[in-house]
Amino acid sequence: MASTFVEVDGCVLHVREDGPRDGPALLFSNSLGTDLRIWDAVVDALSDRWRCIRMDKRGHGLSAQGDAPITIERYAADALAVLDRLGVSKAVMVGVSIGGMITQATYAARPATFAGLMMCDTAAKIGSADMWQQRIDMVHRDGLAAMADTVLQRWFAPVFHRDRAVELNGYRQMLVRTPAEGYAAACAALRDADYTAKASAVSVPCVVICGAEDGATTPEVVSAFAGSLPQARYVELPDVGHLPSIEAPEAVVSELKTLLKEVNHG
Template sequence: MSLQVAPINGTHIHYSQTGPKDGPVMVFANSLGTDLRIWDDVVGVLSQRFNIVTYDKRGHGLSGIGDAPYDISLHANDLIGLLDHLGLNEVIICGLSVGGLIAQKVIEQQPQRVRGLILCDTAPKLGDYDGWNARIEAIKADGIEVLGDAIMERWLSQGFRKDRALETAMYRDMLVRTTAEGYIGTCIALRDGDLRDAARKIAVPTLCICGSDDLATPPDVVREMASMIPNAKFELIDGVGHLPCIETPELLTRLIDRFTKENNLV
């Protein structure tokens, strides 16, 4: 796996590209407070056939924070800029949580560029204005650390947290080490982002996936998104929280593999 950096929209974006360069392109976009490593177990299998791109959105991982005010369009333009940098014109995007909104914004802006969507534990509109403001103010006052345990309960199922405590602690560290500027900026983007009208216009094969124990985007929220998107399919993963790529990467990989084959995306 090659770790690289690209100058994008006034900052630097850290990314990885792996798999056959002549294979169909699949891009993975991360959730709030995570970096590209959350996809490792999925990429390890799919990179046998796909040209895989993972990246850290601005303010996360090893990417720069940048100076521009954050919104979903900025995050989408960062991904579009990365695709331009890599010369990739037809892609499948798999987006998790805010990554799913980024994927929806990319297809709204450049529909010709996206061949298919996999939307994991996300929606066209996430949370409400007051809820995001409360989170922003808490972090401004006491840092991300103050919300670490509560966010783990939203990210990971009770069973995972009990049986895999060391891994839970590791992902908590990933969260709390995210820059406050990048985390708050992305909270603002989520607070103000609303792609419900755009979702109804999506015209590519779309798979919507949710963990049954997801407290951040509960199954009914993801199921509602699937009903908005023409001909979208919905899959529920039992006993899993907000991050199926971490809890059940084998099952998520099988769902993605079946979806791409059924829709002639490979």
């Protein structure tokens, strides 16, 4: 299926659907500095049976930023508006990094919509306020290109840097072409978000994945987050960094299919 554009509260969002319109719905949420293409390999393996819905969050990819203040809750409201526009009443949501926090916020806003959640390389709170403010200041001062190499070290495991140099360059382009204002706004949303107190209220089965070589949200952080959820299974992937949908899509698909069977979602 082709990409489409949806207007939500005056902001035009880029949405893509793949798979049968009458299939069980999956909603994917991207990481900081990426767009919906990071899920390509995962969606390719699932779209024969499931309705796979992807969207670029505000200020990323082909989505506008809009005038509303950017918060994790704003991103969640956009996700729910897209589901409503597409007529989806039940879904499983999959998010990575900030997308995992958006997943938590989307669930918190409307728990009955979700049969289960998969959250990759994320936590209920990520980093410190000072860390994110330094990142924001650096983006405004120097631009994304100045920090790209450092970010890529956190994103991908050493084996990816060694063996997949061409792809690495491609994902560097994805990062540096992210609008600086959209990236900084997402950093501010992360700076201000803390879902620690809401973790115990997540009452659906969850799978929490972490790359063993993640330099952004470490296995210690992600496994502790998984332990705070009432019904979570933690999976650690060797030789994988921060973006398992790119580095190990087969493992993501396998774990997601296990969750989908557990919650009887297709």
